[in-house]
Amino acid sequence: MSPILVISVITIYFLVLMGISWLTSRKNDNLTFFTANRQSPWYLVAFGMIGASLSGVTFISVPGEVGNTAFAYFQVVLGYLVGYFVIATVLLPLYYRLNLISIYTYLEQRFGKYSYKSGAFFFLLSRIVGSSFRLFLVAGVLQLAIFDAYGWPFSVTVAITIALIWLYTFRGGIKTIVWTDTLQTLFMISAVAISIYLMKDALDMSWLQLSEKVSASGYSEIFVWDWQSGQNFFKQFISGAFIAIVMTGLDQDMMQKNLTCRSLKDAQKNMFWFCIVLVIVNFMFLSMGALLYIYAGEMNIAIPARTDDLYPLLALEHFPLVAGVVFLLGIIAAAYSSADSALTALTTSFCVDFLGLGQNDKPISKKIRIRVHLAFSVILFLVIIAFKAINDQSVITAVFKAAGYTYGPILGLFTFGLITKYQLKDKWVPLVALLSPVISYIINANSEAWFGGYKFGFEILVVNGLLTFFGLFLIRKAELELT
Template structure:
């Protein structure tokens, strides 16, 4: 595919996104940026959340991951359903009842200042790391498809990627994101369906033969019961449930979209349909992965060393131009639907949780001051993402989706422990000690994971280290408890 065609496709795509941002960002203020004035249709939020939840990591890493893990990822996806049920019935009613802009305001009301700031800090850390991983992936694809041919350095590719996000999010914030994510999800899912269809045509497979070929392949095994492997069903199912709770329910990025719905009923309908659709969509990605490997084997194409490179390589170097265009639209849509909302959520959390923005105040003078500050914060987080991506490029040696979940196990664990303690006990804690507990718990979790085979008779931790991390935080909070019970906010 020629670089000129690539730049034409991407330019047209971003012109469309910027046009949407201009329409949705008119007369925007802090309320619009942070909450979309609580007027988002639930079905738009649900559909857009699919793209934000999946991201470019799913688009590339999940298909590539099939060779090493088969369809075992579906065990995690089934666990998501349990996690989303908890979010819809426990967390979302709490957030709506407290009328929160930043969900970490709950920790302030439940425990106090230091717990609140610790929770917000761990979100910022988690989301910066996660968003950087995802942007690293799409920047790598753009480098392969376009910038390598022009001799442009990877750092420039990353900078262009982030600048494009900034251009269409800085004005309208979450209101713009709700609409652009809907468009981007449509592009992403259309791309997957079209590529599956075109590969089936290349291999001369009917719909029935396609299903049979995938199900009878060596890649299609879903359930694994060996307790010592990280692919064990129970490990992955419960890890999936807790990953959904922390990476959606305790994540300002994902919850900020839900909090733009008109009421709790609409938000719960959004979560219900989103969770069911996500199961089908993830199965599509795994089927695509199996087809990519089957296609490469059939055509005698060498499999790249990094599994994340398989889909881009085939789409850009071996399939026809139409598939290449569809792939580019899909990966760009998938990556940006996650990264744009992450940048908005980071700005929201920092402004509300650390700069004490009061979105209920709407005087003209305050709005002007907040808008200027918000713009500076938005630029600052854009620069931070750039730096983290460049560091990640130097150290990454595994599939990005594995890296994302591994990092989540350590950065979201303290949030899991804090919320579990707050929701399921009446105890109050010595607030000043909470940051210490939340620093020690990931360290202890890492040490336990590193030496688990010697300490636990051969047991190896997978993504369920997140649960252990949360449990250590919970125990640490028990040690900080005060004698009197709390009259603070609970369900």
């Protein structure tokens, strides 16, 4: 694909995003950046959250991972449904009742300043790492499609990628993102649907024949019952439930969108439809993954060593031109729909949770907010460059592995606050929050030797949360009643 064509497609795409940013940021006050004035239509939030939750990781890594684990990832997706039910019935009512801007403010009200800062810190760490992984994907694709031809270094690609996000989010914030995420989700789903159709056409099969081909290939196996396997059903299902709770319900990025809805009822309606569509879309990605391997086999195309490279390779070098263009739009939309809201959420959390803006009658300064927004852009750039130097595994595995260690303390803190009436010796909470991931890592590294061959998968997140909960129980105060 011609680099000039790629640049033209990307330019038009971002001009559209800039136009949306201009329309949604007119006559806004500074608070609009953080809350969108609580006026977002629930159906826009629900549809836009699809792209934000899937991101470039799902777009590239999930189809590629089908070659290693077939449809086993769908077991995690089924577990999401349980997690989203908990979010809709337990967490959203709490957040709306307390009228929160940052969800971690709850921890201060429940336990104290150190608990609050610990939760917010681990969110910042989690989201910086996760967003860097996701942006690494799209930067790699842009490097392959455009900048290699001009001899530009990877660092320039990353800088351009992040600069574009900053330009269309620094004014409108979450209000802009609700609308741009809707557009980006549409591009992403369209890219998958068109890719599937073009492969069906190239293989000269009917939809029924294509379905039978996937079923007979072995790629469509979903359930794994071997208890020692990291893809065991119960491990994956339970992990999926907790991943949904922590990476959506306890994540400022995802909850900030929900909290822009007009009412709790609208936010719950949004969550209900979001989880249904998310399951369908994930199944589409897995089906496309199976077809990518079948297509490569039928066309005698060598499978790349890194499974993450399969879809980009086929789309950019072997599919018709229209498929390459659609793929680029899809991967850019997928990555940016996650990264733009993450940058806004990082800015919100730092301004509210660490600078105290918007609390105790302390005004939200636009100048400070823009500086924080820019600072996090620079931090993402530096982390992506570091990740480029050390990454040696499937990105989706890396993302969830990182989340298992960094979201665990948040899970433990919120769970302890919601299901117990104990107060804590607040100053000891940061120590518990730091030790729990370390102990979890040690357990994970030695699990096969200690537990008869048992391998932890994504459920290391649950272990981390339980360790945090136990640690908090040890530092509880004697009184039971909340004060």
